[in-house]
Amino acid sequence: MAAATIKDVAREARVSVASVSRALNGGGGVTAATSARIHAAAERLQYIPHAAARMLITRRTHTIGALLPDLYGEFFSELIRGIDLAARACGLHLLVSSSHGGAAEAAAAVRSMQGRVDGLLILSERVDATFLRANLPKALPVVLLNSAVSGPAFHVLNIDNHGGAVAMVRHLLQAGHRSVALIAGPPGNFDASERERGYREAMAKHAPRAALTVVAGDFTEESGYRAGHELLARARRPRAVFAANDMMAVGCLAAFKDAGVRVPEDIALAGFDDIPIARYVTPALTTVRVRIADFGRLALERLADVVEHPGQESPSADTPGFEIVVRDTCGGTRPEENS
């Protein structure tokens, strides 16, 4: 038997479809008595409004789309978690679409989401302003995550890469380490460049006379391992190393272990992200934790706001908080761990 429609409910409750719609959607204009009769009828028939029909007439899908490059690893797991939680809180559905390497794929994904979503959450390296303008109807609300595109045209939400890096480098310096080297992230990457900027800025401010040491990396464990060996081979070893993300720090730690260099006695080490593994390597990794789930939540709330009140003011620079999580790899004083 096919699902009950609004007409069935109307017939059952001996009213018109209009009254059913009004009673069920709460928009007044219905006697308490009839409303009760309608609700009873709906309950009896197990009536569930047909979402598509409602979308069609309302032009609202109550769904937001999340466009991600790939959801491999803990970062995206946490991100989606935060987004999902917030979506549920806002009464919105979440349509995810990930794993598009190329711009063409991303374009196809965007296009296929047309009309299924009220707004779009986009986190992708490939996506820049021109791409967006080419592939998006400008009516569709969009919030960009961790994106280099700026300007008042789009809403952007970034992790505090810069602030976190500054805080960590300052922490290392204040722990007594004179020189801090950086293992950088991949060249084109926005997060990577922001973290490097933070490193340079903090060094310039708090250790203006120290030499800057930057070795290349690409956010992978292997690149961290290589970078670790490269640092050890240098004439003047740094006293501390700040890896632009945790995976590289883990690789670097392995390199130090293999070389018989003690951490943190011989050299201090810190990462960025606070992935779960950071807690379990030995010694446990000092890192900067960014509240990824909060990040996702903020992004969705912002998008929901834009969807609800279109044509509002230009983007505010909201960022989720971060914390320096001091564990065993950085030496110096060790405040309590904030779990």
Add this chain to the structure above:
Amino acid sequence: MAAATIKDVAREARVSVASVSRALNGGGGVTAATSARIHAAAERLQYIPHAAARMLITRRTHTIGALLPDLYGEFFSELIRGIDLAARACGLHLLVSSSHGGAAEAAAAVRSMQGRVDGLLILSERVDATFLRANLPKALPVVLLNSAVSGPAFHVLNIDNHGGAVAMVRHLLQAGHRSVALIAGPPGNFDASERERGYREAMAKHAPRAALTVVAGDFTEESGYRAGHELLARARRPRAVFAANDMMAVGCLAAFKDAGVRVPEDIALAGFDDIPIARYVTPALTTVRVRIADFGRLALERLADVVEHPGQESPSADTPGFEIVVRDTCGGTRPEENS
């Protein structure tokens, strides 16, 4: 300017809307010439069919819903990844809905997905056969993941908990350890009970004279830690410990370390899941890896099949493969690591 509709395209191409629909949906009955004209017009107007209208008339959403208990951690990250990949391959959208602790929440989630999806992928402890029958229109295709509900009524897809446990226990025994203890998972849990069943079966078969040792756990790191101490306090320490999941194994490892017990010299240890952390603890954890992404892929493909060909035969017992990943905690011979 509002988005172009099929009528606009029809006017632009000087044909009727019916022909536009036919031309664009590929279902013959249109001259090559007119088809070309229609495609050109559609291109010119940037026409994108309105998804809701299509759903309404077609009764197909080209979307499948994934109902998960919570997407915290690597397991769900991988699972969604596999599902998403397969969904893209099948040309389906993915609507996720997670984080429903209670049955009431799950029911609400299911209800709100009504009409938005062609099928449902459900992974939830709370969901049993009666719940499903109460909350689902029986027309909606459903595939249950890792669920205890059996019978021909529903399609079920399970991880090979039993097989993995059997294989691991056998491996430990063949590595020369006489006695193997089990750190069990939470009592009501389906995965946990299946793994315990595998443990008992393998012990009965390969070490019928050995004593069975089972200590309680609940899949958390803390419970593993407690279990580790409990095992050490026993009069007769087992030679090997099989933890029903990796997190407990990690906790147990910490307990052994704290107690000065060497792994694997004094006691061997193995886990289940192969979470990323397993590789990074020292010594690296031997465990059984289940291909979670494959699991998600299989589940979605199965669901897509059911959606496409409804009323087919009862569920086949498809399960994703697993591998014993031998690392450093189990002693004995060490084959190559298969990464």
Add this chain to the structure above:
DNA sequence: AGCCCGCGTGAAAACGTTTACGTTGGCGCC
């Protein structure tokens, strides 16, 4: 030559909902 078939096309119904607009009845007010 007449007939029928099939192909290309158009008109219109249908999907289930919301909502603008009538229509009714009851009630207060003069």
Add this chain to the structure above:
DNA sequence: GGCGCCAACGTAAACGTTTTCACGCGGGCT
């Protein structure tokens, strides 16, 4: 008591698509 107004409710249009049906027409068959 009549007039008008408001609340409650019904009617019907509209959303954008697919799909069924009918129509015209050209050509191959008998």
